[in-house]
Amino acid sequence: MTHLSVLCKPRRLPAIRAPLAWPGLPVGVALAFVASVAWAQAGAAVRPGPIEAILRWGPLIFGGFLFNVLTSVLSMTVGTALGAPLGLLLIAPGRLPRGISWAVTQFFRNAPWLVLLFYVMFLLPFELHVGGVTIPLPDWAKAVLGLSLPVAANVAEIVRGALQSIPEPQWSAAAGLAFGRLQTIRLIILPQAIRRMLPPWMNLYAILTMATTLISIVGIQDGLTITRAAISSDARPEMMLPLYLFLLLLFFVYCYPIARATLALERRLLVRG
Secondary structure, three states: HHHHHHHHOOOOOOOOOOOHHHOOOOHHHHHHHHHHHHHHHHHHOOOOOHHHHHHHHHEEEEEEHHHHHHHHHHHHHHHHHHHHHHHHOOOOOHHHHHHHHHHHHHHHHHHOOOHHHHHHHOOOEEEEEEOEEEOOOOOHHHHHHHHHHHEEEEEHHHHHHHHHHOOOOHHHHHHHHHOOHHHHHHHHHHHHHHHHHHHHHHHHHHHHHHHHHHOOOOOOOHHHHHHHHHHHHHOOOOHHHHHHHHHHHHHHHHHHHHHHHHHHHHHHHHOOO
């Protein structure tokens, strides 16, 4: 019973504060949006104002934003699937797998996301031939893979840090109960570490969502691309601020609740710890 009590007692987590916890931030963003609309309306003269432009282009911009969200979900899924085993290898007892996983993690974690995206977009073929079967590789799939590489490296660090944050006596107590290393990780360490992985994992997802606008640079139609096209179509520079701020507001409305949920989860884990 003594060993089991040691296994089930996690260490207290430190408190983490984020600047997004300021409750007046949504109000500030809304006021900035209203101010930009008013400024554009003042220079609109007799032509249609920013409200009409947003009503006209808003559905298309929102559709492009939904593609950004879909890209972030797919990239996070692929990155997590690649990064979780990579993080387990970072704490492997063997020196060779630990060294290789460390080198891969450090390379993709410290490489610019845009450079990785360019490499994947322009070096991968448009289709793959496997066993006489042709598999198309569209641009959106290559973009998802390009964004998932740095995500996988960051997920690996999250997994490694969470596993190593579990107190050493729990590893020793598991060994005393004749648990193997994989059994110890799967049955004892990992269930506790998952709770510690969730807040940084959610924060990484919010960062990834905002970084999906990089795909517009490589020619994929997303919210940013459609916004630029709307401004160029009307040939009205005064529409730049309200339309860009409309897109920013979409990202803010989506990412801000994630940041708030991350803080709430951190506080909950702190109390339980």
